[in-house]
Amino acid sequence: MTRRTEFADAALRLVARGGLEAVSIRTVAAEAGWSAGALQKTLGTKDELLTAAVERMTERVGARMAALPQTGDLATDVAALVQETLPLDAVRREEGLVWTAVAGRAATVPWMADVLRDQDATVLGWLTGAVGHARPDEPDPAAVASTVVALADGWTTRLLYAPEAADEVLRALDRALALLLAPVDTPHP
Known part of the structure; x- marks a missing residue:
C-alpha cells in the first residue's frame, strides 16, 4: 500500500x-x-x-464492481452493481457517508463537483452502454441509466439514517429494475 x-x-x-x-x-x-x-x-x-x-473511495467501489461475475441478465447484473454502492455493510457505509458529505459540499465547491461529475460520467456511460446493448429497443438508454443512479443515490441516503430498511430497499431495487429494464414492447411486470 x-x-x-x-x-x-x-x-x-x-x-x-x-x-x-x-x-x-x-x-x-x-x-x-x-x-x-x-x-x-x-x-x-x-x-x-x-x-x-474520494478517488480512493471510487477505486474501492470500482474494484468490487469489476470483481462481480456477469450473469448475462441485465437486471441481475445491474442490481449487483447498485448493491456495491449501497451502505449495506461497514465498508460501504463508510463510503456512503463520505459520498454524501462530498455531495453536500459539491454544491458550493467546484472541484468536489468536478470529481463527482467525473464519477457520474463513468457510471452513467457504462450503464447507458449496458442498457443499449441488452435492450436495443430502448429509445432512451441514458434516461434509464440516470434513473438507476438517482434511485441508488436516494437509497444510499435513506440507508445511512435507516439501515434497518435494507430488505425493503433491496426489494424496491429488484422491482424498479424489473420495470426499468423490461423490453419496451413488453408490458411491465
Whole structure:
C-alpha cells in the first residue's frame, strides 16, 4: 500500500466519523500513523487530500464492481452493481457517508463537483452502454441509466439514517429494475 493510499484511507475514516470538517493535515497524519510533514510531502493541501480520499473511495467501489461475475441478465447484473454502492455493510457505509458529505459540499465547491461529475460520467456511460446493448429497443438508454443512479443515490441516503430498511430497499431495487429494464414492447411486470 502506498503512502498516498494510507493517507486517503485515513481521510475516509475521518470523514465517515466526523464529516469533512474532521479532515486536516494534522488529523489525517495522526489517523494514518505518520507525521504531518510526511503527509504534506505526499499530499500538500487539504483539497489534495480530500481528492485522494474520494478517488480512493471510487477505486474501492470500482474494484468490487469489476470483481462481480456477469450473469448475462441485465437486471441481475445491474442490481449487483447498485448493491456495491449501497451502505449495506461497514465498508460501504463508510463510503456512503463520505459520498454524501462530498455531495453536500459539491454544491458550493467546484472541484468536489468536478470529481463527482467525473464519477457520474463513468457510471452513467457504462450503464447507458449496458442498457443499449441488452435492450436495443430502448429509445432512451441514458434516461434509464440516470434513473438507476438517482434511485441508488436516494437509497444510499435513506440507508445511512435507516439501515434497518435494507430488505425493503433491496426489494424496491429488484422491482424498479424489473420495470426499468423490461423490453419496451413488453408490458411491465
